[in-house]
Amino acid sequence: MDEELTAISEEIFQNIISRLTLHLRFMDIALNRYQFAGDSVSFRCDGSVFHYSPITVIKTFRNDPDALTRGYLHVVLHSVFLHEHFAENRKISLWNLACDIAVENVISSLHLGFLEKPEDAERERWIHRLQEKTKVMSAQKIYHALEDMESDEIRLMSGLFLFDDHDRWYHVRNVTGSHDTLFGDETKDDSSAEGNNRFDKASHDTGERKEGEDPDASDTEIQQVRNSLKDWKEISEKIETDLETFSKEYGDQAQALVQSLKELHREKYSYTDFLKKFMSRGEKLQINDSEFDPIFYTYGLKLYRNLPLIEPLEFSEINNIRELVIAIDTSGSVQGDVVQSFLQKTYNIFQQQENFFSHFNIHILQCDMMIRDTAVIHTPAQFTDYIENLEIKGLGGTDFRPVFAYIDEQLKQKHFRKLGGLLYFTDGDGIYPKIKPAYLTAFLFPHGNKDITVPPWAIRYILEEEERYAYQESESTD
Template sequence: MDQELLDICQQIFKNIISQLTLHLRFMDLALDQFTLVPQQKSIEISCDGTYLYYHPLFVIKTYQHRPDGLTRGYLHIVLHAVFRHPFLSAHMQASLWDLACDIAVENMISELKLAFLEKDENQEKQRELAAMKEKVDLLSAQKIYAYLRDQVDPDKVKWLKTLFYFDDHACWYDFNQTVNRKSKLYGEESKDDPGSSSDNEFENASHDNPHDSPNKEKSKRQLTASELQQLKNSQEKWRRIQERIKTDLETFSRDDQPAASQLIQALKPLKREKYDYATFLRKFMVQGEKVKLNDNDFDYIFYTYGLKLYHNMPLIEALEQSELANLRDFVIAIDTSGSVSGPIVQSFLEKTYNIFKQRDHFFERFNVHIIQCDAKIQEDMKITTFDQFDKYIQQMEIKGLGGTDFRPVFSHVDELLEKKELTRLQGLIYFTDGDGIYPQYQPRYRTAFVFIDSKAYDQAKVPAWAIKYLIEDDEMEDFNA
């Protein structure tokens, strides 16, 4: 590879970084993080969060004809890393996720209002972004992804890919595929259900971006242990950089940056520690013995030897004790104010019921109270069997539809504890939109407020002693499936 070309490319990137740092001081650390790697493959430019792979001729020609276009493209790639798009791509349809991420970063570049990056050629992007903002409340990659999947026809998607494309994303999926297969962890410090399927939707996902190179067929390459660790380190590094940018914007740079509030808002969802709902519910479980076949501690050698020697007479019996994480007493409170709809409440209860039933999450005898409350207690239904639980869900009627006051539920649960109606209470989950009066005191049991709306989640003033959980859009899909 011609060293002179490489030297020119190094100088080009150095100039780009200097120019962007001058205008975006709060991103100084983020702008100079990549290790530049020249290559002669058909992919023009791509980045996995650590290495920026580029074709020298692509960089030189683009900079020669559209220097600001390459500068915008470099910022496009940096913002992918800041928003940690390469590490959040599991369980999405790859081609739509690629486009959603491109739209999200291009929107943020526009919000930064850097005059030298806003050329006539970007006006079409601006029109599309303006139209999208009327339908999507926050142009984050996750929300754009849901919008593209549910409301945009394939022909429009294909055209949008051409409009917003800059870098190839194939290298993102090497990390996610390897992690999914080996540890079943992905994304933002994810603690997904270890019992869930490890099938990766990307293996059959379509990559029909018109700019795709022939080798962007979904990568099957397994990363080595050192490569995987390096990318995990990169993931953590970008988490820290994202936090630093947010802190800087909230303090020193807010007055200097007109788009500070938009960027702060865009970074907010990234701070959330992500669990799937089943994993979240396990926070409330306790260890206890349950009578069931315990295959883990059973010696099959003596068992089968006895069957063979004594003709169907085993030497030992199967162990019937197993220690499991279970629930015994539990409270599910439902906010039945006018802002929470019946079908969503029913879907939430169905999902909760299915998780409880699937994996022996309850002891043989359990005691669940489902409480409906708006500004006062409307109903308290005691459930002790799965049949009762199922029947209640099918026949439930939302009662209330008034204002929202969370305090009556806590007072009622305290009364149940005093009466010994609840003797081993593991916790209380309150399903709500968050707009109500919270109790001032901390109860003696674990409490979580569960939200379905990201805006309500961000604005809710949940007490410090309570857990706050947001059911993401993709989980809501599962609820309604």
């Protein structure tokens, strides 16, 4: 009897897949990706196996086949957006809801009549409200919008957008030791630099265990999760490519899906890697392990006990922070806590031993329409003291030119010998210089300032909200 129910259920799923494929040809591979297991009391999926209750499937299909069809598409879209593989340091209930809203928004935008339900109007009202807070309806962006909403509102939405149980997602995360940097940490606009995308690593998997993976999980289980991530990454990229190639055919039907996929695949990499652009090359007093032969060294110790035959070189030529200007836009549109978190994140990277010369020269400027404060930092202790006692000065309009004039004067006076460049933290709304400076310049924008255009000679860099507050989260978990 159980085998018969399972066979009927799988036939139902095949009918659902055929129907959806007929209308959504660009999702054919995604719709056919799962294996099925009739071993669950609810619908749940880990990206590889779709778990279900045969009795529930048959009853639901008999009463409302379109509801089951929509639900299956709901689950598939979770996998397309890799929701199973994102390990967010967040409140699980909010994250689950954010993922459900993200996929339901896409389903609604497809405008397929047989998927429309009476509760769609209520869903649309909530979606429109969220769209007032975030332009991109990705799960990550929706999550932050939900944080500002009342608990009663969250409860109402949870019931409205729910279809499947997400508990298998957290098993996937525990197996692989996933964390917030699945894609890296931040957005780059400079296409010439290398990214730190874990998808790339998944595509060239060596099969070796990685740090953070569950020690109790079998090698087979870990490899299955890795393969699932790699497969779904390729599937989601193919869907985006197909939609862009045949955009005229699909028109506005898949606009929300394309937008979400672009956000998903947007290359990101770490702020640490970004700051390497501003490092200067020079010698540092430390053991240089790469330029001496350890064989003769250890042979001398063995033969003469305390007399190595070759001493290691004590100087290494490395890239470090030597000279840098950090400018802070202190106009009324940039909040003090955001500035402080940016400085703290930057300092956390600088304080690593390999990123500092023994003596450095960092100028921190506060500027709105004119320079309001100047601090010259030479030691980590001075940097820490500056952050802890930060007082924002200004809160007027924004003119970037005084900072460039200041740097030009410092260069003229030879106060900088090897300037790494300028990091200008701002909301982007101000007067830019017309002439390209003689040093590397980057304008760093808080999360959400993605439509700002900078001069062609400058780097535009988006600091994602998760990255700016990472140091606060790490301190709270110690």
